Amino acid sequence: MKLSRRVAMCAVAFAAVSIAQPAVAQEYPNRIIKWVVGYPAGGATDIFARLIGQYLSEKLGQQVIIENRPGAGNNIGTEAVINSAPDGYTVLLTNPANSVNATLYRKLNFNFMNDTVPIAGIARVPNVMEVHPSVPAKTVKEFIDYAKANPGKINMASSGNGTSIHLSGELFKFMTGVQMQHVPYRGSSPALTDLLAGQVQVMFDNLPASIAHIKANSLRPLAVTTAQRSKNLPDVPTVAETVPGYEASAFFGMSAPKGTPPAVIKKLNDTINAALKDPNILARIEELGGIPMGGTPEEFGAVVKSETEKWAKVVEFSGVKVD
Numbered sequence: 001m002k003l004s005r006r007v008a009m010c011a012v013a014f015a016a017v018s019i020a021q022p023a024v025a026q027e028y029p030n031r032i033i034k035w036v037v038g039y040p041a042g043g044a045t046d047i048f049a050r051l052i053g054q055y056l057s058e059k060l061g062q063q064v065i066i067e068n069r070p071g072a073g074n075n076i077g078t079e080a081v082i083n084s085a086p087d088g089y090t091v092l093l094t095n096p097a098n099s100v101n102a103t104l105y106r107k108l109n110f111n112f113m114n115d116t117v118p119i120a121g122i123a124r125v126p127n128v129m130e131v132h133p134s135v136p137a138k139t140v141k142e143f144i145d146y147a148k149a150n151p152g153k154i155n156m157a158s159s160g161n162g163t164s165i166h167l168s169g170e171l172f173k174f175m176t177g178v179q180m181q182h183v184p185y186r187g188s189s190p191a192l193t194d195l196l197a198g199q200v201q202v203m204f205d206n207l208p209a210s211i212a213h214i215k216a217n218s219l220r221p222l223a224v225t226t227a228q229r230s231k232n233l234p235d236v237p238t239v240a241e242t243v244p245g246y247e248a249s250a251f252f253g254m255s256a257p258k259g260t261p262p263a264v265i266k267k268l269n270d271t272i273n274a275a276l277k278d279p280n281i282l283a284r285i286e287e288l289g290g291i292p293m294g295g296t297p298e299e300f301g302a303v304v305k306s307e308t309e310k311w312a313k314v315v316e317f318s319g320v321k322v323d
Contacts, residue, residue, distance in 0.1 A: 028088055028264050029062040035254070037093045038077030040070045044206060044288065048122055048252045049093045051284055055275040056268075073097055073162065073322065075108065082115045086259035088268065091119065094255045094300075096164045099307035103315045104162045105322050113308060114258070118301035119265050120272040121253040121293030123285050126226035127168045127204045128211075129239060130219045135201050140223050140242040143202070147178045156180040157191040157200040161320050165191075167311060168204035168225050168248040170318040175243050182318075195219065206250065207232060207289035225249055232289050251307065253293065253300050269297055 035053055039045045046068060053064040069077035074097035084090035092098075098112050129140070137143035147154045158166035161184050173180055183200050185191035188209055195203045196218055203210075204225060211232055213219045223239040224230045225248040239246040254272065256265065275281050276294040285292055293300070315321075 028261075028267060029060055031062060031089065033060070033062060033064045033088070034067050034090045035064055035093060036067050036069050036077045036081050036090065038069055038071075038074035038095070038097065041066075041068050044125060044208060044250065045093055045095050045252060047288065048285075048290075051281060052122055052254075052272060052275050055278065055281060056271055059271050059274065060267075073101055073105070075101060075105065078112065079110055081255075082110045082112075082257055084257055086257040086261075088256060088260050088264035090257070091268070092116065092255045094118075094251075094253045094304065096250050096307065096311075098255075099304060100162055100164070100167060100311045100315065102308050103312040104320065107323070113305065116255040117258055117260055117265060118297045118304060119254040119256055120269045120297065121251065121295060121300040121303055122272065122276070123252050123288075123290035123292055124226060125250040125252070125288065125290045126207050126224040126230050127165060127248060127250070128207045128214070128224050128230075128233070128236070129168075129172070129202065129204050129222045130195070130210055130214065131202045131222060132195055132198045132200070133217075133220055134198050135220070137222065138220065140237070140239055143222055144176050144178055144242075147180065151179055152181070154178075154180045154202060155183050155200040157183050157185060157195050157203040159188040159191055160184050160186065162315070162322060164248070164250050165204050165206065166320075167314050167318070169202070170320075171246065171248050171310075171314045172204070172239065172243070174314055174317045175246055204248070211289065226291065228291070230289060230291075231286055249291075251293070251303060252290075253303075255304075265297055 035049055037046050037049050049066050053066050056064045069080055081090055081092040137146045156169045194200050214221050221236045223237050225239055227247045229238055273294045276292045
């Protein structure tokens with residue numbers, strides 16, 4: 001009799017657990033969702049969050065508020081999300097800094113891979129390897145040959161130490177053996193200004209920031225850094241067409257604190273994937289020079305893991321560290 005009672009109790013408990021997950025999904029969300037962006041308003045990271053956030057608000061029936069928490073190279077916003085309740089009401093706009101910072105910073109109060117769970121990828125955005133017109137090279141191969149024949153004459157601009165623009169160039173150096181003097185600026189805009197003036201010779205800039213100058217022939221694009229060509233510059237090859245295996249791009253997605261219920265993750269993932277099938281959103285992503293991602297949480301997690309491992313090697317090669 002006692003055994004039968006125990007069996008019955010276990011069956012009831014199992015049924016309760018089975019019902020709980022769908023119930024969570026049905027009830028979620030019932031209040032405002034906060035989507036934290038670790039950068040100021042107006043940048044590419046913020047733009048992607050607002051674009052998808054509006055769609056999520058409409059489809060989920062609750063407002064998704066974008067909260068900008070800039071500082072410490074994206075770490076302040078990331079830490080705020082990790083320390084929040086794992087209930088799906090505080091999520092993070094995941095970006096390249098989350099992969100780079102794992103080795104770039106000597107001391108972090110968190111381990112991004114261990115302390116978060118992936119939800120979905122949104123888009124990749126290529127950087128573009130571009131040179132001032134005074135540089136004679138018109139292809140990646142010609143640039144490599146020119147740089148090796150003129151050591152010490154190539155200055156590579158970036159938006160700062162450890163940024164995707166900087167590390168895209170460091171990855172190129174790592175894979176080709178080319179020597180370039182890194183010149184960090186306080187942001188992409190002043191770096192681009194000096195490139196246009198010929199004060200520096202090359203830059204691996206975010207495509208949306210440089211495309212107008214490229215189309216005006218003020219800068220010469222040699223290649224895009226993604227694995228596939230950009231629809232915005234269809235005649236410009238990828239770096240990988242000359243340097244096999246090269247890939248560097250900004251990626252954007254959503255993550256949540258570890259412990260967030262699987263049913264909540266699935267609901268957010270399903271809605272983001274639906275957004276990436278919306279013609280208006282796809283058109284805007286393409287306008288920004290982006291390539292839609294989508295897919296399962298596991299697929300996005302694999303991207304973050306791969307990026308973290310790749311940039312760890314590049315950070316070590318470059319010798320850049322931030323305390």
